[in-house]
Amino acid sequence: MRKGFLRRFMHHVPALVSVIVLLLMVLALFLLPVILHLDPYTTDMLAMNKSPRPGHILGTDATGRNILARLCEGGKISLYIGVGSALISMLIGIPLGLIAGGTKGFWSSLIMRISDMFLSFPAMILVLVSVAMFGSSVSGIMLILGILGWPAPARLLSANVMSEREKSYVMSAKLLGRSNTYILFHCILPNAISPLWTSLAFRISQSMILESGLSFLGAGVQPPLASWGNMMQSATSLVVLTTRPWQWLPAGLCLIVSVICINFVGEGIRDALDPRLKLN
Numbered sequence: 001m002r003k004g005f006l007r008r009f010m011h012h013v014p015a016l017v018s019v020i021v022l023l024l025m026v027l028a029l030f031l032l033p034v035i036l037h038l039d040p041y042t043t044d045m046l047a048m049n050k051s052p053r054p055g056h057i058l059g060t061d062a063t064g065r066n067i068l069a070r071l072c073e074g075g076k077i078s079l080y081i082g083v084g085s086a087l088i089s090m091l092i093g094i095p096l097g098l099i100a101g102g103t104k105g106f107w108s109s110l111i112m113r114i115s116d117m118f119l120s121f122p123a124m125i126l127v128l129v130s131v132a133m134f135g136s137s138v139s140g141i142m143l144i145l146g147i148l149g150w151p152a153p154a155r156l157l158s159a160n161v162m163s164e165r166e167k168s169y170v171m172s173a174k175l176l177g178r179s180n181t182y183i184l185f186h187c188i189l190p191n192a193i194s195p196l197w198t199s200l201a202f203r204i205s206q207s208m209i210l211e212s213g214l215s216f217l218g219a220g221v222q223p224p225l226a227s228w229g230n231m232m233q234s235a236t237s238l239v240v241l242t243t244r245p246w247q248w249l250p251a252g253l254c255l256i257v258s259v260i261c262i263n264f265v266g267e268g269i270r271d272a273l274d275p276r277l278k279l280n
Contacts, residue, residue, distance in 0.1 A: 008271065014267070015264050015265050015267060016268070018265050022265070025254070025261075028072070030076070033069060036057075036068070039066070040065060040070040040224075040226050041224050042065065042069075043065055044060060044065075044066075048064040049244060050064075052246055056068070058071065061247050062234070062247075067246060067250065070226040071228075074221075074231050074251060077138055077225065077226065077227045078228045078229070079208070080138070081142045081208070082205070084142040085141075085207040086146070086200055086207055088146025088147065088149075089152070089203055090153050090196065090200060092147065092154070093149075093151070093152070093153030093157065094154075094157055094193070096115075096154040097154040098158075098185075100155075100158040100161075101158035101159065101162045102180070108158075112155070112158070115150075116151075123148065124210065127210060130148065131220070136214075136221065136222055138221060141221065145207045152203065153199050153203070156199055157192060161189075164192045165188060194273045198266045198269045198270040199266075201265050201266030201269060202262075202263060202266045205259040209255075209259060211229055212228050212229030215227045215229025215232075216230065216232050218230075228252075228254055232252050235248040
């Protein structure tokens with residue numbers, strides 16, 4: 001199955017190209033500051049609002065900070081929040097989805113109704129309220145996005161578990177005297193969890209977009225820390241938007257490229273795990 005998955009994934013050209021682009025982007029985020037000796041917090045009072053030039057490859061911002069340095073630092077923070085919050089959502093959603101799908105009655109209904117409550121509110125409003133209550137540190141934003149994002153993986157896993165629960169191999173395990181816990185974790189879970197790997201990729205991109213939206217509105221990552229969202233916040237000024245594109249355009253392009261690539265990777269994983277392709 002692993003060889004088949006890798007073979008099918010390698011034949012998904014957009015996903016393969018996206019993996020290469022993401023790897024190059026991550027390497028650039030971590031290596032460029034070391035190679036070029038970039039500091040995202042040092043200000044050059046003689047080079048405020050300067051366009052790209054030697055020494056400042058992508059120009060400087062209103063306080064004379066190097067845009068390339070802040071682009072790399074902001075990318076690391078945005079990816080950290082996106083990946084971290086997606087993993088937290090999975091860690092919460094998988095156990096709750098197993099309980100909801102593997103049991104009947106009170107606990108299953110309770111988990112599903114709570115997830116309905118979370119999903120009935122607009123995500124951005126919930127995040128804004130939570131950030132206002134608990135603060136806007138990087139770790140705080142990651143935790144808030146992770147905690148608020150658990151309903152999607154929980155509902156997906158619950159639906160898969162309920163579908164697998166009615167199949168013949170589960171009935172055979174019951175006839176052999178296996179306990180419900182054994183059947184749930186050793187028989188059903190390995191067959192029901194595959195779609196969650198696709199969901200994980202989409203959750204990372206969604207969290208990055210939410211964080212960028214928060215930071216753009218001024219409620220997310222706060223300066224002097226950098227994120228792609230608060231770098232684009234400078235575009236709220238008409239002067240910056242029209243005459244200083246180097247201050248906001250690189251962050252916007254990096255966010256767009258990374259989100260598109262992550263989504264393509266998710267689609268590649270989904271197609272590689274599609275049971276209808278396993279016979280090919």
